[in-house]
Amino acid sequence: MHTADPLLSAIGLLRPRLPRLLVAWLLGTLSLCSALALAAVSAWLITRAWQMPPVLDLSIAVVAVRALAISRGVLHYCERLVSHDAALAAAGTARGQLYRRLATGPAEAAARLPSGELVARMGADVDELAGILVRALLPIGVAAVLAVAATAVIAAISPAAATVLAACLLVAGVVAPWLSARAATAQEHTARGHLAERDVAAMSALEYASELRIAGLLPAVIAESQRRQRAWGAALDEAAKPAAIAAALPTAAIAVSVLGAAVAGIGLADAVAPTTVAILMLLPLSAFEATTALPGAAVQLTRSRIAARRLASVAPALSDSTDQSATGRQDCTLTPALHADLQAGHRGEQSVRVRLDLSPGDRVAVTGPSGSGKTTLLMTLAGLLPPLSGRISVAGHTLAALPEADQRRTVSFFAEDAHIFATTVRDNLLVARGDCHDDELAAVLGRVGLGPWLTGLPDGLATVLSGGAQGLSAGQRRRLLLARALLSPARILLLDEPTEHLDSTDSEGLLRAVLAVPGLFGSDRTVVVATHHLPEGGSFRQVRLPHEGSAGPASAAPG
Structure with missing residues (x-):
């Protein structure tokens, strides 16, 4: 049965600000295009300077090199600011939606998880999910534009060299990321399973060492733990093979593209200017700058997909859980049997x-x-x-x-x-009902025996409980929960x-x-x-x- 990609629903959770993402994509594209132009202008300047022309003939190129070098760094910094702002805002939106789903969705989805696991999913998994914007989607979009631009420039000089460059860009931008994603998936499943088995064997030897020694089984248990340790290492090595190949492919692709440009340049040496040959041979070096982030983008896509699946399992969509039909609706002002x-x-x-x-x-x-x-x-x-x-x-x-x-x-x-939150006394009570006034809160605290305690607080209901429950005695904590x-x-x-x-x-x-x-x-x-x-x-x-x-x-x- 076909199952929809969990990343599609995850994008709905993030609700990213598209205009801001487009600005970030534009800034990233301009930054790497500046690097591409810098390589071309630098190649022209070096070759033209070798011909020893009047200095004024080089002045525009010198200024352009400086401007491109500065703009590359400035644009990249601005792109980081805008993209991270969009990712942080999207993560905040996702957490808000997830908390809303947990509050209104099927309670058993969250109740079956330990609190630590729930906190981890709301924290680390949401961060992994938001990372898809900065570490995956934007690098892929920028790399696509830069690859097309570099291939088009080279094609204007030598179609043969452009063909070689396009093939090498596909290897570095598609094959290498695919291998990286495959390695990440293998490490997530195969190697992690071996790690769990190793930990179980090691903990058995540590926790029951005395009993196992008396029974004469301790050496066998230690040997089993060592065997599982070796199996874990072997699984990691096996899972790392695609990653090693993926790491080598971009370097090999750069070498092949430069070699192809050099061969094409030799063939064109008598037909074009030396500056054009220099551009043809040096430009491929900058064309691969955007593809270096693509293996990491593929790994991030894998991790984000796993995080999205985990989040979907604990917080189902609102449309599945918040049916507001009138069937069985109760009068909330009366206590039912x-x-x-x-x-x-x-x-x-x-x-x-x-x-x-x-x-x-x-x-x-x-x-x-x-x-x-x-x-x-x-x-x-x-x-x-x-x-x-x-x-x-x-x-x-x-x-x-x-x-x-x-x-x-x-x-x-x-x-x-x-849970007692590390915030004010007022906020810790308002989680039960958000429309209460301070007089009602104070009266309820008095009814459960916390009136003198409230009077002694420096800021009353606005006093922050530092550390949450750590700022209360066990009895005060129970009375505060009773007030809720x-x-x-x-x-x-x-x-x-x-x-x-x-x-x-x-x-x-x-x-x-x-x-x-x-x-x-x-x-x-x-x-x-x-x-x-x-x-x-x-x-x-x-x-x-x-x-x-x-x-x-x-x-x-x-x-």
Whole structure:
């Protein structure tokens, strides 16, 4: 089945400024054309000076050489400024679109990735994607124009030499980049696979050295690690062969083109002026200046294509994920009932069967030992993970069938390790709801017990939390995350360990306020809390998850 090139959709992500790219292309073309003209004028000047004419006959050529030499550097510098500005702007646009897709697209696409992997894709992969503008498209466009211009100039002198030059330019500008791209692909797949096997063998020897030594297996494991190291080196050498050939081809092409020009010049020596012969023989040296960047451009195309594929896997297109049809649309001012009869967990690992009916205003505490699946259950109820079996319905509609925006406004999960940004206190709260005023933010902080802390901050809500979570104690971090939940517009709130790391007195009091009706969240919202500790008393229900290895559905009981 034919699959569209991911780079095509990637260009839509970047949304590059075409006028600025055209300016950069024009500046780059003029810069290398200045180098080409510099070679021609220098060849004419050297040959004409050998004939010892009056000095005034050389003055224009001398000034032209100086002007071309200066303009080449100035134009190249300006091209760098314009092209990098366009690439940085395109990278910013791509990140904005990707964040928007992550916020409005299927949550499971991002939830299945570790946070470090997600950050790497939003960072390094976007940079690789934006690099296609500066390191691939512009060099290819400039090289095409320069090759045509150089061939046309040589053709005006000697069609035979122009034919040789055109063939050599094709070798240096097409064959060599193709080999470079092939080498990059091989290194990306084959050599990287051998590297992973080598690392696994080495880590096994390091981590289990004592046990392996006692069992007498350590020498064999070390030998296996060494064998995989040699296999990795051999794979790198094998993958580097096309790159080595690609690196040699441009030099060979230059030599052949100069030799062809020299042969043609010898044949034309009696028919044309010596200055024309000099131009014919020296011009090919500058004609290949633009092709030197093409192998790198081919490698960049390969890397950008891989980065585009990785980004597409984590952030699908908006047209696929943001269907705003009215089917199943919920009234976001009312708290709907939620019914769940499902099996939550990860395939191949422990799972738990849960039957749960939540009416508007219910309070439910999910308890169980560490590893019993409390967080997984909440993420499944929020639609962040697909259930292994069963279904979740909200007000009679299947949760998965609702538009993504309605899902987030109806059910929202608040993780215990949610990110604290290295920005102001105000911005860390506005991520939950962006239309809050400072008075509302301050009141919410007071309700979760951070009022004295806010008063003691030097700039109040405008205080920057240096280092993000590193600028807070563990208890302050939990209370700040709880304040986000209070500000959230979601009607059904799923809180993961909201009072962990607080002292026992504060933890019990705050958890009692969370589970009370109306309590901290009022009587118009449904709250489900995953916790290890339950406060005494209260009218909440309890869902006990079974211990690891036990069977049967989770049981529900009044608190």
